[in-house]
Amino acid sequence: QVQLVESGGGLVQGGGSLRLSCAASGRTNNINRMGWFRQAPGKEREFVAASGPSTYYTDSVTGRFTISRDNAKNMVYLQMTRLKPEDTAVYYCAAARYTVYRYDSLTSYDYWGQGTQVTVSS
Numbered sequence: 001q002v003q004l005v006e007s008g009g010g011l012v013q014g015g016g017s018l019r020l021s022c023a024a025s026g027r028t029n030n031i032n033r034m035g036w037f038r039q040a041p042g043k044e045r046e047f048v049a050a051s052g053p054s055t056y057y058t059d060s061v062t063g064r065f066t067i068s069r070d071n072a073k074n075m076v077y078l079q080m081t082r083l084k085p086e087d088t089a090v091y092y093c094a095a096a097r098y099t100v101y102r103y104d105s106l107t108s109y110d111y112w113g114q115g116t117q118v119t120v121s122s
Helices: none
Strands: 002-007 010-013 018-026 033-039 046-051 055-057 065-070 075-080 089-096 116-121
Touching (some): 002 089, 018 089, 033 065, 033 075, 046 065, 046 075
Antiparallel strands (some): 002 018, 018 075, 033 046, 065 075, 089 116
16 A cells, blocks of 8 residues: 655745645555646546656646656655646645556546645635
8 A cells, every 4th residue: 555645735826836745655666657636626636747657747737837756755746836826726646556557547546645735816
């Protein structure tokens, strides 16, 4: 089993920046891909970014968000810049054992964190 704990969410003004962190513990040697998803009120959970073996982003965050990993510390980060009100959502960290499946599909991920709220004011 793998446990994921997100942190770093909060309230930020539009145009601002925020960095989310995700700490992984447990059997992390089985993890080959880490991802970030988000869910806005009344909407389905959607893919944001993933790392492993390459990095992937959804179009709406490309050029503004950066995913990075520190494998030695079992950490994954999401640096978010030029935030917009439409980025407001609960952000979830996810971990996948296999990379053969789609990086942007929820069902490709085996473990999930509890989420952290990001609110961007206009």
